[in-house]
Amino acid sequence: MEEVLLMKRYNQEIVPKQVDERLLDSQYVESPLNRPRSIFLELNYLVLLETRSLRKGFKLLLGEDMSGGGKGVSSALALSNAITNLAASVFGEQKRLEPMNPERKTRWRREIDWLLSVTDHIVEFVPSQQSKDGINMEIMVTRQRSDLLMNIPALRKLDNILVEQLDQFGNQNEFWYVSRDKVDSEQGTPPRNDDKWWIPTVKVPPEGLSEVTRRRLQSQKDSVNQVLKAAMAINAQVLSEMEVPENYIESLPKNGRASLGDSIYKSITVEFFDPEQFLSTMDLSTEHKVLDIKNRIEASIVIWKRKMHQKDGKSSWSSGVSLEKRELFEERAETILIILKQRFPGIPQSALDISKIQYNEDVGQAILESYSRIIESLAFTVLSRIEDVLYAASLTQTPESDESESQRKKQVG
Secondary structure: OHHHHHHHHHHHHEOOOOOOOOOOHHHEOOOHHHHHHHHHHHHHHHHHHHHHHHHHHHHHHOOOOOOOOOOOOOHHHHHHHHHHHHHHHHOOOOOOOOOOOHHHHHHHHHHHHHHHHHHHHOEEEEEEEEEEOOEEEEEEEEEEOHHHHHHHHHHHHHHHHHHHHHHOOOOOOOOEEEOHHHHHHOOOOOOOOOOOOOOOEEEOOOOOOOHHHHHHHHHHHHHHHHHHHHHHHHHHHHHHHOOOOHHHHHOOOOOHHHHHOHHHHHHHOOOOOOHHHHHHOOOOOOHHHHHHHHHHHHHHHHHHHHHHOOOOOOOOOOOOOOHHHHHHHHHHHHHHHHHHHHHOOOOOOOHHHHHHHHHOOOHHHHHHHHHHHHHHHHHHHHHHHHHHHHHHHHOOOOHHHHHHHHHHHHHHO
């Protein structure tokens, strides 16, 4: 209640141009005699904002449980959720190719720095040489954990590249966006064949994009695609290093055949295996079907790995399949997963990934996984928006214009 009254008095007596800007003399409605009082209210308002930030920090420390009843999640999951929620509120669904709002960009930089600062205190001991009084000694010193030391700066760089790429669309005037409703009521560029009906439709001039703009878009597409691949690689590496939760293992069937199904199992265990041929026989028409195959294959990999490391021959996990064949089947399944991730980078997380994130207790891994995941998601979205523009431009190219262009190039050659 005090916060509401304070903000109400602040809004009545002070009229700033921006909340985050410093107040000038001309911004005060009242006479200069009342300025000390206004400064007092301004300071109280800033303290209020800082208090809210501190409360968010305490909420993270308590595992999102402000009641003190110990019903919160682990610190690792709380930080992972905080980074995910921050990205969702700042970026949301990047519907257009346009620069970020300055306020949202400032908020993103400030709050992601707060969350990533936790990794500065996750350290490991490393040997270091020191010389004292002519005597060389080796002592142990602390250093940021190696995986964080390598990946956090890399992810920050990828983050900056994406924001810079969005900033480059501020001055373009060769394409624009209209709502889907307007497209339906007018004759214009036909929409792409997808289910994202909420995304506005790209419009380009009848003559299409200029050669300069087309080349720039292609260059930006290549750059964003490299960011996507790098973020995917980091995320996959972090997830592979997380332990498989016991809850997930207990939910698995006892053998790979039961997990995959007879038809998929026979296709993977044939003598001559071609992953591309295998995927060509699978129904990958929807996101749900791709995710289902991914879940089945990941479950079979976990089962085969456990059987290979199973020492108790009488265990229910044991099987009559030889160790060499099981290793071969696992390698084939891993190959299929790699191809699926490359071909469908935007599919939701698998059951195994969700389980790992939920039960992971390593704070450093939680931050790396969530930060790389949101960069991967943003890169994929920006890449899709660029492809939307290139697709709209391609529809303006008629067969006659393509033929005349090819003839012109032959004459020049």
